[in-house]
Amino acid sequence: MARLYIVPTPIGNLGDMTFRAVEILKNADTVLAEDTRTSGKLFKHFGITTSLQSHHMHNEHKTVDAIVSRIAGGETIALISDAGTPAISDPGFLLTRACLKQGLDVECLPGATAFVPALVNSGLPNDRFVFEGFLPAKKGRQTRLKALAEETRTMIFYESPYKLIRTLGDFVTFFGEDRPVSVSRELTKLYEETLRGTAIEILAHFEEKPPKGEIVIVVGGAGGR
Structure with missing residues (x-):
């Protein structure tokens, strides 16, 4: 049956790819990929020969209607x-919404996403949490941080290694030096690492040892337990 499949892919370790994900990708008419070069390596590893089409944040607004028409x-x-699950800080939402508005079937497979292992591995409460993704780079950043300073749930952020020091510094300023923080990087990869401590301790560590790789930050909520 014609539909849109949202298919998670490994965040690092190719062994995390599911059998069902491979089957769906092999049998689809077309696979939309954020970067066809990156996805090409994945396809080669699993022997997937389905045609790839570029679909990323810079062209998704222009291509959504045509893709919906093809599914229809x-x-x-x-x-x-x-890497990970589409639409989680990646393209996917616009296409999913457009398909649903047209009454088309959309199915999302379960699978890899970076924030879940980072949250569980942080040691911070994970019964209630809020996913914030990337903080605004400029406009609205301070306003968002001030609002989050009163958030009582565990908070999850994505960050690049180049901006981690700035973000940790902001956490010290807006959340306080003693706020519990866990930083996970290179999840599922050879040099996977999770560091836990207070905001000021984690900041000091990465000021001394500049970070590399993909990063997830988990921060305890205000008045945390």
């Missing part, structure tokens, strides 16, 4: 991102 016409299309 009977095609099965799968969407993947470079």
Whole structure:
């Protein structure tokens, strides 16, 4: 049956790819990929020969209508991102919404996403949490941080290694030096590492040892337990 499949892909370790994900990608008419070069390596590893089409944040607004029309016409299309689950800080939301508005079937497979292992591994409360993704780079950043200073749930952020020091410094300023923080980087990869401590301790560590790799930050809520 024609539909849009949202297919998670490994965040590092290719062994985390599910059998069902491989089957869906092999049988789809087309696979939409954030970066066809990155996805090409994944396809080669699993022997997937389905055609790839570029679908990323810079072109998704222009291509959504055409993709919806193809699904409405009977095609099965799968969407993947470079790593993890599409639409989680990656393209996917616009296409999903457009398909649903047209009454088309959308199915999301369970699978890899970076924030879940980082949250569970942090040792911070995970019964209630809020996913913030990337903080605003400029406009609205301070306003958001001031609002989050009163958030009582555990908070999850994504960050690049180049901006980690700035973000940790902001946490010290707005959340306090003693706020519990856990930083996970290179999850599922060879040099996977999780550091836990207070905001000031984690900041000092990375000021001395500049970070590398993909990063997830987990921060305890205000008045945490």
